Amino acid sequence: MERILRGHLIEAVGRVLAEPMVTIEITPPKDEGHGDLSTPVAMSLTKLLKKPPRKIAEDIVSAIGPSGTFGKIDIAGPGFINFTFSHSFLCKELHGLISSGESFLTENIGRGRSIQIEFVSANPTGPMHLGHGRGAALGAALSNLLSEAGYRVEKEFYINDAGRQVRLLGISVFAKYQTLCGVEYPFPEDGYRGDYIEDISREIKEKHGDAFAGKDFDEASVPFVDFSYLKMLGLLKKDLEDFGVFFDTWQSERELYANGEVAQAINDLRERGYIFEEDGATWFRSTAFGDDKDRVIIKKDGEFTYFAPDIAYHRKKVARGFDELIDIWGADHHGYVGRMQAVIQALGCPKDSLRVLLVQMVSLLKGGQPVQMSKRAGEFITLREVMDDIGADTTKFLFLTRRSDSHLEVDIEVAKAQSAENPVYYVQYAHARINSIFEKAKQEEEAAGLPAGNLEQSLTAFNGDCFNDEEMRLVKKLLLYPMMFKNAALAHEPHRITFYLQELAGMFHTYYHKYKVVTQELELTRSRLALCRAVQIVLRHGLKILGVKAPDRM
RNA sequence: GCCCCCUUAGCUCAGUCGGAUAGAGCACAGGUUUCCUAAACCUGGGGCCAGAAGUUCGAAUCUUCUAGGGGGCACCA
Numbered sequence: 169m170e171r172i173l174r175g176h177l178i179e180a181v182g183r184v185l186a187e188p189m190v191t192i193e194i195t196p197p198k199d200e201g202h203g204d205l206s207t208p209v210a211m212s213l214t215k216l217l218k219k220p221p222r223k224i225a226e227d228i229v230s231a232i233g234p235s236g237t238f239g240k241i242d243i244a245g246p247g248f249i250n251f252t253f254s255h256s257f258l259c260k261e262l263h264g265l266i267s268s269g270e271s272f273l274t275e276n277i278g279r280g281r282s283i284q285i286e287f288v289s290a291n292p293t294g295p296m297h298l299g300h301g302r303g304a305a306l307g308a309a310l311s312n313l314l315s316e317a318g319y320r321v322e323k324e325f326y327i328n329d330a331g332r333q334v335r336l337l338g339i340s341v342f343a344k345y346q347t348l349c350g351v352e353y354p355f356p357e358d359g360y361r362g363d364y365i366e367d368i369s370r371e372i373k374e375k376h377g378d379a380f381a382g383k384d385f386d387e388a389s390v391p392f393v394d395f396s397y398l399k400m401l402g403l404l405k406k407d408l409e410d411f412g413v414f415f416d417t418w419q420s421e422r423e424l425y426a427n428g429e430v431a432q433a434i435n436d437l438r439e440r441g442y443i444f445e446e447d448g449a450t451w452f453r454s455t456a457f458g459d460d461k462d463r464v465i466i467k468k469d470g471e472f473t474y475f476a477p478d479i480a481y482h483r484k485k486v487a488r489g490f491d492e493l494i495d496i497w498g499a500d501h502h503g504y505v506g507r508m509q510a511v512i513q514a515l516g517c518p519k520d521s522l523r524v525l526l527v528q529m530v531s532l533l534k535g536g537q538p539v540q541m542s543k544r545a546g547e548f549i550t551l552r553e554v555m556d557d558i559g560a561d562t563t564k565f566l567f568l569t570r571r572s573d574s575h576l577e578v579d580i581e582v583a584k585a586q587s588a589e590n591p592v593y594y595v596q597y598a599h600a601r602i603n604s605i606f607e608k609a610k611q612e613e614e615a616a617g618l619p620a621g622n623l624e625q626s627l628t629a630f631n632g633d634c635f636n637d638e639e640m641r642l643v644k645k646l647l648l649y650p651m652m653f654k655n656a657a658l659a660h661e662p663h664r665i666t667f668y669l670q671e672l673a674g675m676f677h678t679y680y681h682k683y684k685v686v687t688q689e690l691e692l693t694r695s696r697l698a699l700c701r702a703v704q705i706v707l708r709h710g711l712k713i714l715g716v717k718a719p720d721r722m
Numbered sequence: 723g724c725c726c727c728c729u730u731a732g733c734u735c736a737g738u739c740g741g742a743u744a745g746a747g748c749a750c751a752g753g754u755u756u757c758c759u760a761a762a763c764c765u766g767g768g769g770c771c772a773g774a775a776g777u778u779c780g781a782a783u784c785u786u787c788u789a790g791g792g793g794g795c796a797c798c799a
Contacts, residue, residue, distance in 0.1 A: 195738065198745090208741055214779075221779080245742045246779065291799080332799055449797050460725075460795080467797040474799050502726060503794045528727080529792080536733095569747090570735065573727070575792075577734065582748085591747070593761045601759065608758040655738055667736065670746080681754090681763045722761065 169261060169644070170194055170651035171275075172237060173205055173251055180231035181209060184224065185217075196648060203242060203250030204644055210247040221247025255640070259632030262643050265702050267628050270316075273709050275654045278319030284485060285311050287496035288408065289326040292401040293337040294360055298530040299498055301411065301551035302576065305567040305715070306527060307496050308413045309662035312713040317657035322490070323415045326481060329397055330421040331474055336360065337400070338393030342385050344369035345392070349381035364403075368396050407552055411560050412715050424480045430472065433480035434465060442514045452479070454510035457519070463507050479511050482522070486515050492523070494660070499526040499573070525660060527572045533579040549580070558583045558590075561716045565592035568666045568714055591670055595707065596719055598673035601680060602704040603720040609686045609697060623694055630698035631691050638682070639699055642675055649706050662713065669710045676703050 174194060182188045189209075197206040210225035217224055225243040232241065239254040265272045287307030290300045307323065315321040328334065340360040346353035348369055359365075372380075372395060380388045408414070424430050434450070437443050442453045448468035452475070455462050465476040485493050495508070505524045512522045532539040532549050539549060555563050562583065569591065570576050583590070610620045635643065649668065656664040685696040711718045 191739085193739090193741090195741090198742065202742075206742090211741075211779080248742065328799080336799090447797080451797095464797045469797080471797085473797065499727075500793060505726095526727085574735080575728075579734090582734095588761050589748080590761080594747095597759080597761050601762085605758050612758090652738085659738080661738095663736085664738080667746080674746090677762055678764090680758080684758065686758055722759080 169253065169258075169647040170205060172257075172261075176232050176235070176237070177207060177209065177228070180228050181213075183231045184227045185213070194651075197248070197250060200641075202244060202248070203240070203252040205253075206248050206250045208248055210243075210249060214247075225249050253644075255632065255635075258640060258643050258647065259630075259635070261647050262632070262698070262702055263628055263630075265646060265705065266698060269705055270709055273649055273653060273706065274316050274318070275650060275657075276318035277654060277657055278314060278317050280318065280320060281491040282320040282322070282489070283314055283492045283494065284322045284324055284488075284490045285314075285494045285496065286324045286326055286485075288404075288413075289328065290404060291328045291333045292397045292404060293333050294362055294400065295364065295550040295552060296404060296407050297548050298532060298551055298554060298578065299527065301554070301563060302530050302567045302572070303496050303498065303527045304408060304411060304413045304551075305564040306525070306572050306662065308715050309564075309568055309665075309713055310494070310496075310525075310660060312715065313653075313657050313662050313665070314660075316709075316713060317654070319492075322417060324417045324419055325415045327401065327418055327420045327422075329401075330425055330477065334393055334397040335389070337365075337396050338389055339385055340365050341369045341372070341396045342380075342388060342392045345372055345380065346382070348373050349378050351382050364400075368399055371399075407555075411551065411555060412564070419481065419484070421477050421481070424477050424484070429484060430477050430480040433483045434476065436483065437479070437511075437514055440514060440516075452507075452511070452514075454507045454514075457510035457513045459506040459510045475507070478508070482508065482511055483515055486512070486517055486521075492521055495522065495524045496572075497524055497526055499528045502526050523660070525572055528575045530567075530576045530578055533577055533581075535581040536579065539580075554578070554580065554583075561596075562590055562592045564715055565590075565595075565666065568663050571661065571663055592716060593722070594677075595669045595673045595711065596717070597722055598676045599704060599707045599711070599718045600720060600722040602676075602700045602707075605685050605700055606697070609693065612686055623690075623697055624701075626694065627698040627701050630695040632695065634692050634695040635699070638679060639696070642679060642699060642703065645672055645675055646702050646706050649710075665710045665713050669707060669714075672703065672706060672710075 174192065177192050177194070178188065181192060192207060192209050193212075194205055194207050197203055210228060211221040213224050214221050222243055225247050229241050229243065229249060232238075236254060237257045238251055239257075240252040242250045242252075244250050285307055288296075288300055288304050290296050296304075311321045311323050336356060336358065337360055339356050343353045343355045343359065344366050348366075372392070376391075380391075385392070434443060437452060442456060443465075444451050444453060444462075449464045450466035451462045452465050453462050463475055464473050465479065466472055482493070493512075497504070505526075508524065509519050509522055513519050551563075557580065566578060566583065567576065606624060609623055613620045613622060649672075652664055652668050656662060683696070685693065685700055687693050687696075708718045
């Protein structure tokens with residue numbers, strides 16, 4: 169719908185301007201009475217053309233000329249041009265939606281370009297918390313969205329298996345192990361304290377007995393560190409799988425060191441002139457690209473900072489030839505955006521070839537009261553708990569009902585207690601309902617001695633004249649999906665899908681209550697079934713992007 | 723101290739790169755089922771878009787300042 173209008177407008181505005189205009193804004197008007205789609209383009213051209221907006225609007229309208237597409241074109245207010253589509257055009261579009269399905273709903277804005285999305289990348293030192301879950305839901309939905317929009321998408325998880333954190337995990341387990349063996353050993357001050365630490369140490373004790381009792385950590389670090397983080401990594405993978413989030417590639421930090429890629433990255437930057445030595449340390453000149461200060465990559469004690477492998481990692485991404493990179497980080501890392509984009513530019517890529525999406529915190533409430541979460545004390549609600557409690561679909565849907573950069577509150581009591589009135593069920597229910605309408609239609613056909621499923625197979629032969637105003641409202645809502653989809657993909661904002669689905673489901677539920685789909689009149693029934701099918705196609709597509717099931721029965 | 727984000731209905735939040743009378747869900751009050759699923763529907767009250775000034779045909783949206791909330795500012799990860 170928007171696509172067709174845009175075609176008309178580009179041509180007409182081009183004729184008025186005598187040159188093509190790049191961006192023409194098209195939006196559905198707030199007040200439905202004003203029409204189906206609207207453009208303020210005449211007003212934004214006033215300065216350029218030095219004419220009153222309404223005059224420009226008139227010129228554009230006459231340049232469009234008569235067309236069967238529109239039922240009416242109005243100029244209103246200060247200079248809006250409001251388009252009302254013709255009944256026949258809308259029906260033709262609905263026909264297209266039903267017969268072409270998904271290809272009608274999407275737009276190929278990626279044109280085969282490749283894009284890598286790195287997300288979650290939680291340290292394998294403990295279970296995933298809700299923030300990770302939010303990142304997982306967003307990353308998965310975004311990759312679905314972008315791959316539907318014609319990008320080749322790769323989903324990657326970066327494993328922080330080399331740094332201080334996994335070592336600390338090993339020490340924590342080691343300390344617990346010593347205690348189990350009856351050896352006194354100080355627990356590291358900032359060590360990990362969850363129950364899982366004890367579980368792992370017990371497992372090691374069962375396997376190796378007292379073999380490491382009383383030893384120095386350095387003698388046993390490899391088995392403890394490696395066993396522990398691999399164990400945790402396995403749990404992360406399991407959690408993600410059960411959450412319905414899958415990755416294409418897993419990049420290990422250790423491997424970057426082992427392959428010499430960290431050293432190569434530093435050499436590369438040195439050759440490009442962005443490395444210097446000062447105060448006994450090695451620095452990356454990130455201020456050359458607008459960062460606040462230069463960053464140390466090798467400390468004066470000879471150790472790499474965490475930043476060094478990050479550079480190597482992103483250099484590797486660049487070398488793999490993606491057209492665009494997306495990192496999804498927790499908002500507490502926003503201070504690193506500047507230096508990472510400096511790295512990208514130092515490697516000769518445009519700044520915006522790396523886009524960092526920040527995911528704000530999830531705060532958990534229980535019956536309105538905030539739940540204190542302390543990772544230190546090992547007291548925090550895990551994604552696993554919430555997922556087991558309210559289900560993966562509900563959890564994902566809730567995470568995707570907000571923009572990623574705004575704080576999210578989840579009240580676990582509310583999510584549980586109100587599960588019956590949960591927005592995800594509302595949308596899924598609409599889908600299931602439509603399915604049962606089709607079941608009903610089949611039964612009626614059989615009862616009438618007709619071949620069952622005949623109606624269902626001839627939906628595209630629906631007669632649009634049967635549609636009343638409310639049905640046409642639904643049709644228009646459906647035909648707005650492609651525009652919403654395109655904008656969501658361009659903005660990298662899956663939450664727009666969530667909102668749209670709730671609106672569409674709401675409209676459908678209302679319609680369902682007011683009108684009976686399966687009637688005694690064949691023509692009418694076929695038309696209404698066609699409309700239901702179209703709603704179902706759109707719901708299914710939207711839910712698929714969100715990673716939420718579209719059940720046939722509930 | 724410096725930087726970033728946030729502030730919209732009682733609560734949680736949308737608001738499409740400046741557009742027409744600012745929306746939804748929840749909560750609250752009342753109603754709907756001989757009928758394709760009541761996980762649904764209908765009706766109702768609710769707002770100085772934190773505050774002030776500016777930019778222009780036009781501001782919740784852009785700029786500046788103020789107030790409040792969150793986060794970040796390491797040769798820590």
